[in-house]
Amino acid sequence: MPFDLRELKRALSALNATMSLEEPGQLRAAAVAAVVRQARGGAEVLLIRRADDERDPWSGHMALPGGHHDPEDADLVATALRETREEVGLELDRAAEWIGFLERTPVRAGLRPAFEILPLVFALGREVQLAPNPREVKAV
Numbered sequence: 001m002p003f004d005l006r007e008l009k010r011a012l013s014a015l016n017a018t019m020s021l022e023e024p025g026q027l028r029a030a031a032v033a034a035v036v037r038q039a040r041g042g043a044e045v046l047l048i049r050r051a052d053d054e055r056d057p058w059s060g061h062m063a064l065p066g067g068h069h070d071p072e073d074a075d076l077v078a079t080a081l082r083e084t085r086e087e088v089g090l091e092l093d094r095a096a097e098w099i100g101f102l103e104r105t106p107v108r109a110g111l112r113p114a115f116e117i118l119p120l121v122f123a124l125g126r127e128v129q130l131a132p133n134p135r136e137v138k139a140v
Helices: 005-016 076-088
Strands: 028-039 042-045 048-050 066-068 096-101 105-109 112-124 137-139
Touching (some): 005 028, 005 096, 005 112, 028 076, 076 112
Antiparallel strands (some): 028 066, 048 137, 105 112
16 A cells, blocks of 8 residues: 555544653653655655764664754754754754654663653655765765
8 A cells, every 4th residue: 555644644643642742751862753755656764874983882773863852952842853953954844744753662771771762753745955964874
């Protein structure tokens, strides 16, 4: 079945009606941006390959743009907007529509959860020019 952006919006709306966007409280928070767009062959999703860095346990991994919540960020939506702008030069608040969020996911460091990631979903309505930050992103 081909990707349908309208159906994704409906599904996220129904899911988000039963979930909370509030801060988790106990674990450090992070947010990622799942940026999707309708394409001829179906859906396209923006993925990055993280830059190589020996201090980063996820160095070189494929990922969604995003990162840890900073105290200056009003909320996790602001975190996803800031991190996406810093990592790939994409101004989501100008080029995309925030359409919802998925369940928080705990990320483990060793045996204990280190933080939680909140995936936020954005619909991109047009072609955009990306400018990857080489300190953070090896490829888009």
